[in-house]
Amino acid sequence: MKTLLAAALLTCSALWAAEATEPAATPSILGFTAAHAEREQRIETAFQALPSPQQARAWHREFSARPHPAASPRNNELAGIIAAEWRRQGWEQVRLRRYEVLHSSPRSVSLEMTAPRHYQAGLREDAYDVDDASRDPDISSAYFGYSASGDVTAELVYAHSGNPEDYELLRKQGISVQGKIVIVRYSNPYSYRGFKALTAEREGAAALLIYSDPAEDGYTRGKVFPDGPWGPESHIQRGAITYDYIVPGDPTTPGWPSLPGARRVPLTEARSLPKLIAMPLSWRDAKPLLESMDGPEVVPEWRGALPITYRYTGAVTVHVHVDMDTRIKPYTVVEARITGSELPDEWVLVGNHRDAWAGGGVDPVSGTASMLELTRALGQQKRNGHRPRRTIVACSWDGEEYALTGSTEWGEQFADVLQRKLVAYLNVDESVAGAATTAGPEGLAFDSSAVASLSPMLVEASKSVRAPSGKSLYEAWRATAMRDHKTTTPPTDAELADPRIGSGSDHTVFLNHLGRAVINLGFTGDYGVYHSGYDDHYWMSHIGDPTFEYHTALTRMWGVTALRLANADILPFDYGANAAVLETFLLELEKNSHFDPQQLSLAALHQRVAEFAAAGQALRAATLATSAASAAASARHLQHLNAQLLQVESNWLDPAGIPGRPWFRHLLYSARYTYAHLEFPGLTEAVESSNWPLAADQAQRLEAALVKNTQLLRNALTDWQGGH
Numbered sequence: 001m002k003t004l005l006a007a008a009l010l011t012c013s014a015l016w017a018a019e020a021t022e023p024a025a026t027p028s029i030l031g032f033t034a035a036h037a038e039r040e041q042r043i044e045t046a047f048q049a050l051p052s053p054q055q056a057r058a059w060h061r062e063f064s065a066r067p068h069p070a071a072s073p074r075n076n077e078l079a080g081i082i083a084a085e086w087r088r089q090g091w092e093q094v095r096l097r098r099y100e101v102l103h104s105s106p107r108s109v110s111l112e113m114t115a116p117r118h119y120q121a122g123l124r125e126d127a128y129d130v131d132d133a134s135r136d137p138d139i140s141s142a143y144f145g146y147s148a149s150g151d152v153t154a155e156l157v158y159a160h161s162g163n164p165e166d167y168e169l170l171r172k173q174g175i176s177v178q179g180k181i182v183i184v185r186y187s188n189p190y191s192y193r194g195f196k197a198l199t200a201e202r203e204g205a206a207a208l209l210i211y212s213d214p215a216e217d218g219y220t221r222g223k224v225f226p227d228g229p230w231g232p233e234s235h236i237q238r239g240a241i242t243y244d245y246i247v248p249g250d251p252t253t254p255g256w257p258s259l260p261g262a263r264r265v266p267l268t269e270a271r272s273l274p275k276l277i278a279m280p281l282s283w284r285d286a287k288p289l290l291e292s293m294d295g296p297e298v299v300p301e302w303r304g305a306l307p308i309t310y311r312y313t314g315a316v317t318v319h320v321h322v323d324m325d326t327r328i329k330p331y332t333v334v335e336a337r338i339t340g341s342e343l344p345d346e347w348v349l350v351g352n353h354r355d356a357w358a359g360g361g362v363d364p365v366s367g368t369a370s371m372l373e374l375t376r377a378l379g380q381q382k383r384n385g386h387r388p389r390r391t392i393v394a395c396s397w398d399g400e401e402y403a404l405t406g407s408t409e410w411g412e413q414f415a416d417v418l419q420r421k422l423v424a425y426l427n428v429d430e431s432v433a434g435a436a437t438t439a440g441p442e443g444l445a446f447d448s449s450a451v452a453s454l455s456p457m458l459v460e461a462s463k464s465v466r467a468p469s470g471k472s473l474y475e476a477w478r479a480t481a482m483r484d485h486k487t488t489t490p491p492t493d494a495e496l497a498d499p500r501i502g503s504g505s506d507h508t509v510f511l512n513h514l515g516r517a518v519i520n521l522g523f524t525g526d527y528g529v530y531h532s533g534y535d536d537h538y539w540m541s542h543i544g545d546p547t548f549e550y551h552t553a554l555t556r557m558w559g560v561t562a563l564r565l566a567n568a569d570i571l572p573f574d575y576g577a578n579a580a581v582l583e584t585f586l587l588e589l590e591k592n593s594h595f596d597p598q599q600l601s602l603a604a605l606h607q608r609v610a611e612f613a614a615a616g617q618a619l620r621a622a623t624l625a626t627s628a629a630s631a632a633a634s635a636r637h638l639q640h641l642n643a644q645l646l647q648v649e650s651n652w653l654d655p656a657g658i659p660g661r662p663w664f665r666h667l668l669y670s671a672r673y674t675y676a677h678l679e680f681p682g683l684t685e686a687v688e689s690s691n692w693p694l695a696a697d698q699a700q701r702l703e704a705a706l707v708k709n710t711q712l713l714r715n716a717l718t719d720w721q722g723g724h
């Protein structure tokens, strides 16, 4: 699972000067002395020669061959296959971590229209002759993970996208959804299906149907499967509707690991469990329902792309039956490492989830294929005598699709260790979520996000990797950003990596709960078969990435980023760049329609951000930019400085958490209930609810963290200069 939200371009100034040229005779890499940069470049060149598109294709075929949802025998079998592979590749301490998790799978699900005529929904996807995998009987029927069970017959109401403003409009039309069955579209605008479920539950609906309108991911967008990347008439977007924006992971162990024997809250107290009956529908099953309505026509914005008259309500009664098997099942996280040669207690973590709703061609097997090429290449590098300085840990997560479960339980189990040792987590959910065959000459967009402090190093790394178009990934990144934002003005380096990080993938526990730096990497483009039976090897090998070159380009970028973090003399955190982004966030908050300068002043926060910026720039000038200085530094001084840099990230955590959802503890980053990114979450939510005393309190907490981090950066500078 990964939300597909358009990246917003930033308008902050570039605080670092970027060299756009290819690496020269004397390479310069953020965080490396001149001598070590040369060695790093040799290591990276050797590493980049190893990933093979043919091998990525083979991994992809094997891992996407059959459906493998969480807790299924096939997904558990794949855990063993990954563990065996990692051992063969030379990885160390390969372990299977088992969790006992509240799981949810369908016993029986059905839908029929009982008036004005009878229609029995098929709830199945058509098989296509060209694609053997589409005939697999293990491809499930339509269901949502963690739907409530029940049987209800009621009148049907169309509520557009199922967001709160849609119910407002219905109310203005005099239409109540109380006790009714509501049908909504997936997008327009996008919101996470678990937000649509909570909204319908709050509105008092009896059940919720979410269908894929062709306007969003079907024929309106282009050719449909198997001729193109978009969803055909019977495709079903499965998914979970967990309220994991309140607390992710096993709903019965909020904040602690689901180890065997763990304490559990009763189901009635599990805040992330929906109480609503819900199911997904293809547009083929939705159309008979929608076209049988005879009530008032909808406003134009609510019309979809089906050749029918869209109406709010009238005449249609449906019978929904959902029987879910909700009980404890084992989930498995596979873990392995290459122990660092010099700093084994500093970790760089790479990970990808394993479970898929069906074959998972894009989500997550594209990421899995890229990861297995990454681990194969890093294992080979170790055999060739290039063990990284820091430890690289790799994880294959389980149950991401349900509630980010495997990564959350693992992060909660090893919270103390991770808060001491983890330098950064590099997540890849979908490595290729787009069709190279329809992307045009510039190719797929490189769509990446990073905590603002790591954005400069990520942009720098992209200059050393080649994109399938033949350009550097950096040039391809700029070109596709201009194309997709329909501008002829090239983005600055500061605008490339998106510093707004929402939820919806496995980075969440590390950033939002543990205060560690995270990066998300992936290519995106046309893709309309998300979470359907057609998200498979045929889609990827004929439509998505027929040459598998995007898979290996992603492997190279992932590896170069990991190697730089693992081998750097000085960890390449840039707090001047971080501060520039924070200033942008503040200016945006002041433009928020709920912001009232009579009630709250952000003047002190602007001042604190400016002080943080100055301290960050001064430290960067004294360390990262002058590699000669770090050449002379002792190992002890470097380690002290790196510990201080990591502490800055930790200091963004507020132990009290965001008001109302304390599992989310990061003061800078969180996600809205829609999964959209949310900056200064506690402060912004207080402003948006006009709770001014709470807003003042949240502003103070942010200010305190900025003061603490400014002092820490100043101390780091003093300590650093005293060390020479």
Ligand SMILES: [Zn+2]
Binding pocket: 001, 002, 353, 363, 364, 400, 429, 430
């Ligand atoms: Zn995914």
